[in-house]
Amino acid sequence: MGLTTAQKDILDKAVEALHTRGFHSQYPEHPAPAIYGETADADGKEAFKALRKKNFEELKQEGATSWIGEEHSPYFDAPVGPKYPAFSTEELINRAEKAFHSWRKVSLDDRAAVLIDALDRFSKRFFENAYATMHTTGQGYMMAFQASGPHAADRALEAVAAGYDELSRFPSKTTWDKPMGKYNLVVNKEWRAVPKGIGLVIGCSTFPTWNSVPGVFADLITGNSVLVKPHPGAILPMAIVVAEIRNALRDAGFDADACQLAVDVPSAPITKELAEHPKVKLVDFTGNSEFGSYLEKLPKAVFTEKTGVNSIILDSVVDIDKVIQNITFSVCLYSGQMCTAPQNFFIPEGGVKTPDGVLSFDEVAQKFADFTNGLIDNPKAGPFVLGAIQNPNTGERAKNAAKELGGKVWLETRTIENPIFATTRTQTPVVIELSSADKDKFATELFGPIALLIKTKNTEESVALARELAEEHGAISCGAYTTDEAMKEHIADQMSLAATPVSFNLTGGLFVNQNAAFSDYHVTGGNPAGNASFTNPGYVNGRFTWVGMRELA
């Protein structure tokens, strides 16, 4: 088969984008009728409704021992509905092993063709997937469409491109010709990029596809078979992706079991059993640090994105209102349930410098509370930006934060009404003041809508704390506001030592939470927030081994 001209073009552009790192996107992020068709949204909604009522049979994973699934919508406060086929671990492994031995022999071009075809098939279901994502994660519609659809597909394509790039980077054959004086020693050499075996991709409840598809596609492009184990609370979005990968595999004449869905319910988890199985050679994980650190100790190739403590450093600004508007939006977006959401806002006790003089700590804090409130109470924005709370514990954490942390509360957390689903589980951000002496309080991740305004002696202390937290507890993002070039370099230098990317002086339509495929490395792999990075060479190189064969010519 090989790549079609169109697929070759998609791949070439993606590989080029990886190296130029400018803006590139293959799958349009705007859910516009002009792009996706007039009825795309309505069709997607109907398709989602249809999926709710039945067994998810389109995977065509035959012989299930039972059909299970306990997803629950934080919007309509009821089961999402679909049931998925369940299998014993041995059955999943046996099928994956069998498929591995044919898939590993498929040419790189054919593998790339199948995977790009799978993404094309997936793109036709972005709207259906958006609703599936909304009602499992609690994301707002726009985020659910973008992050779970086109952005996830772009990150998947990025992984395919990275794998293709690495696998094509060294010759598969050469003649080694060594002058020995009176004669030449001539050796025919061959190298094989040998996949590791069976991969396991473990998903999270808040970003079921965005965080998981890179690992799935990275495993597959490098010739491994893969078991996709979504979080039991957010299966459907990934089930759609797996179904389309299997369709692409099957239609190309390959064993669809190169990619299988493996599901469980909270009362009977299967993740550890799968992860510890000796035939599982690769594990991708997004989730909490404790489980991630356990996985990292397994004797296999493990790629993690765990948790971190993200900081915003406020030093000096051009326009304080634009700054506060930007950072409070970051706090409200999906109610702080993003791994890139900022938690700790370091503000000097002497205040923040502006062109009109210094704004005191209290003035900044008041603005922070006011802008947060303003966004929450904007009926055209608030409910949709905040979305819903995926896990009830997250809401509880925000409710208890003031009591547990102490410190002045600049803004109480509350619930708001969602205009579409009256039963939506909401919790708005709580804004709490702490001091730099309260490190024990702000040094752990408080996942969800919790913003801590931390009074520091000066910006130097802010930077030192942000670096220390990132080094010791991990960080995935950092925002910094300074108009001082020397301070900017100081922050860049210090945070780079903590392997934490910094967004400087963001205002307007770009937020510290956002990482773009082909350009922004997501998680650096260099601090405790995770050991892998979307998508650096190590992300794919760790999935196969170069092995040489040689013989005298």
Place this chain on the structure above:
Amino acid sequence: MGLTTAQKDILDKAVEALHTRGFHSQYPEHPAPAIYGETADADGKEAFKALRKKNFEELKQEGATSWIGEEHSPYFDAPVGPKYPAFSTEELINRAEKAFHSWRKVSLDDRAAVLIDALDRFSKRFFENAYATMHTTGQGYMMAFQASGPHAADRALEAVAAGYDELSRFPSKTTWDKPMGKYNLVVNKEWRAVPKGIGLVIGCSTFPTWNSVPGVFADLITGNSVLVKPHPGAILPMAIVVAEIRNALRDAGFDADACQLAVDVPSAPITKELAEHPKVKLVDFTGNSEFGSYLEKLPKAVFTEKTGVNSIILDSVVDIDKVIQNITFSVCLYSGQMCTAPQNFFIPEGGVKTPDGVLSFDEVAQKFADFTNGLIDNPKAGPFVLGAIQNPNTGERAKNAAKELGGKVWLETRTIENPIFATTRTQTPVVIELSSADKDKFATELFGPIALLIKTKNTEESVALARELAEEHGAISCGAYTTDEAMKEHIADQMSLAATPVSFNLTGGLFVNQNAAFSDYHVTGGNPAGNASFTNPGYVNGRFTWVGMRELA
């Protein structure tokens, strides 16, 4: 400063060789007067003699707490002599930390220039280094010259080239320009390749430079500082390398403490304390599996070459004498003290097919014993090929093997006389017959001059055993002899799944033990013999982190 034209040429050719993987060598391996000068060998011998009698002050690591060193020559059975400066761990770390913060800011070109200069300086001491290597490791002169000098320098240059290649592979800056409909979102992005910090390179007693210089140069090219901790039995060769790196650093105006020698004596080892120090972020290790596996569990970037069980598979041959000559040379070379030396020779009970009919197992075994004996007793070759036994335990292991393993002894181990040093510690290979049922006996590495001839049901069983041993216990090399193309592919496929390179049908002047810089990956990283590979992209990528900075344009 930057690279000189000559250095740029050396670097460009090395990077090109990494990607073409044909023959390339920067440092001539032949210790010929025509290349190195008429008096080079004599001068080197004198220089070595001079070093024996004094403190190794040329490192210029000032303020030593004491001068220590207990190297012992297995040739002249006496202390080698030199003493090296000793420091507390804290002092070594403090100096390394200080040097790190200047070295990490040195440009990539300047780092490459310093390192290529260091190799040039080292190359002027290859003969001195050869004698230092002989009298610490027991290697024969030719191996000591080649492996510890030019081959080590080539592998060091390979690491520099790989680092340079990876660090230049992605842009340090770009403009990200995203069309947003009515406007473009334009972001200036910058990426920094941030080194991890302090590296530690732990050497082995048998190949003090060959196995260690890649890690040292990989750490340095990626901007880390490095502590070089040689095996207490083989310090001098590496001390010479470190001295020349420090000279190159100092003469270029940089802090020489970016590379420090850290020494100990067997009674007071410092390796664990260094490896566990929280400021040590990178560890390179060559040595036994137990210590390597302990290191791999440390929460840092660890690159290991541990031990393995290497196999030779005999199926069918064109010329049995040439085959046996080749593989018995591999057994005798440095008395089997190479990590690539073959241990297990799998021979079908039905014999080995030749153009003149089948040669029985016993006939093959007899030839194996005869050719081994022939080489040992050749006064112009035997003593120099066998060299000396580095560690008395290695000799004891060979002496006890027959008793401990049982099985027919086809050739007893013995000592021979070295014509130059009467006191040389020698032990010739013992050749023992086992059967495929004796897996518990041949499944562990029996380091040293021990060859096991294992009778299998057929070649399929030979292959299955070789694969299983490699997967479970590691393997660094594998040799296979077959004239059947289908069997050849079967062996290549099966051993590639065990991440073990295969040399097919070697005869004449190429041996399974040899891995050439720029072409043969040494250790694949894909089986228990080690997690790192000279030199794949992961070998250098793991030493730094890409960290992005961004700001609205």
